[in-house]
Amino acid sequence: MAYPGARLLFLLCALSYVFTLISAKSYYDVLQVPKGASDDQIKRAxxxxxxxxxxxxxxxxxxxNKRFAEINNAYEVLSDSEKRGIYDRYGEEGLKQHAANGGRGGGMGINIQDIFGQFFGTGSMEEEEKVVKGDDVIVELDATLEDLYMGGSLKVWREKNVLKPAPGKRKCNCRNEVYHRQIGPGMFQQMTEQVCEQCQNVKYVREGxxxxxxxxxxxxxxxEVVFYEEGEPIIDGEPGDLxxxxxxxxxxxxxxxxxDLHTTVTITLVQALVGFEKTIKHLDDHLVDISSKGITKPKEVRKFKGEGMPLHFSTxxxxxYVTYEVLFPTxxxxxxxSKIKAVLG
Known part of the structure; x- marks a missing residue:
């Protein structure tokens, strides 16, 4: 038989464990996304x-540097469906025990839901109802090489449907509820009834x-550049993404x-034979020296290292690559x- 004092002490320890998990900065907070964020939303953040x-x-x-390490640690967990599931249920301690067990699912330590079930009589939490989502809107966006080289921004006019209040009421969140009706001594009949909530009516209005x-x-x-919940709306659900x-x-x-970048430069026959001094203007207006002191053959390609496009999220x-076209006299x-023959033999 458990003493009341020991029972109370165990409850306090359990609650302390829960509050520790709640007070700690979660991986979702680190990435600045909600707990139900999609994989794309996590990746974008x-x-x-x-x-x-x-x-x-x-x-x-x-x-x-410390924030960068926290961000990478949070993403490593939330981008992995298995680790994310463990973290959502058991927190960082669960992840540590999971790693200690070589990635096996057993022995995850304290189950908070079981603790509350012992003391408050609650069972496991029901699975969260799936939220209906509107259609995503995908727009092909032409970006200039200048913007892709230096970074930039574009203003785009966007028109979409917006839900607005309308006169009257409507049925929403309709669900089927099962109940039992006694039809005789020791005899019951199972019945199903649709139950709906009454909500303010709505209508779609086009706005831009x-x-x-x-x-x-x-x-x-x-x-893709994603604007979450800026896609098509849906009644009693979440909007899609733009x-x-x-x-x-x-x-x-x-x-x-x-x-890499490729361009073509035209030079004269004399320049091809004796060399030339020449620069070309890059996408950010800096000059690239493409001069030559030797002979340049028609269609010759020369590489200028580090003068291409920047790599995404990298320095x-x-x-x-410059292709030289030689302009011959007509x-x-x-x-x-005679002079050419004399010079070239």
Whole structure:
């Protein structure tokens, strides 16, 4: 038989454990996302925070380096479905025991729901009802090479349906409830009845506004900038997401391939033979020296290291490839032909 004092002490320890978990800064707080955040939402939040607190951008800043480590630790857990499930149920202690057990699911330590079930008579919590979500809206967004090279932002006009109050009431959150009716001595009949709540009626209204889309340096075709819950709304559910899918717009001087840039430069026949001094203007207006002191063959390609596109979330850059086109004269006089023969043998 358990003494009342021992029972109370155990309850206090259990509550202390719970409050410790609650008071600690959660991984969701670290990434600044809600507990029910989607995988894409977690990935997006991580990318933004990792870019902000990256050691390359915060050299010598110990606080920023500490935040960067916390962000990576939180993302490592929340991006893994198994670890995230363990963390949601048992917290960091559960993750430690999970690792100590070699990743096996058994022996997860104290189950908080079981503790409260012992003292307050509650069973395990029901699985959270799945929330209906509206359609995602995907927009192809042409970004200039300049914005993809330096970073930039675009203002985009967006029109969407918005739910507004309307006259009258409507049925919502309808559900089937099961009950039993006695039809005789020791005889019961199972019945099902639909129960609905009465809510304010709503209607869709078309509204528009400008949205600022941030283009990050080095983004690739197909990457998305996501505005959560800015997609199509749905009655009694959450709106979908608005996704801007990046597409590189054609450029008049450069062509992009992955993280490299390609361009074509035309030189004269004399320059091809004797060399030349020449610069080209880059996407941010800095000059790249593409001069040559030797002979340049038609269609020759030269690489200029580190003059390509920046890599996303990195200080590194791709390369620039220059193809030289040689402009030949359309005609020569007899005197010019003789001189060329004399020089070239």
């Amino acid at each position: 991580y990318r933004k925070l990792a870019l902000k607190y990256h050691p390359d951008k915060n050299q010598g800043n110990e606080e920023a 506004d400008f949205i600022t889309v941030d283009i990050e340096k080095g983004m690739q075709d197909g990457q 996704k801007f899918r990046i597409r590189t717009a054609p450029h008049d001087r450069f062509r992009r391939e992955d993280n 590194k850059k791709g390369d620039l 005609s020569l006089t007899e005197e010019q032909k």
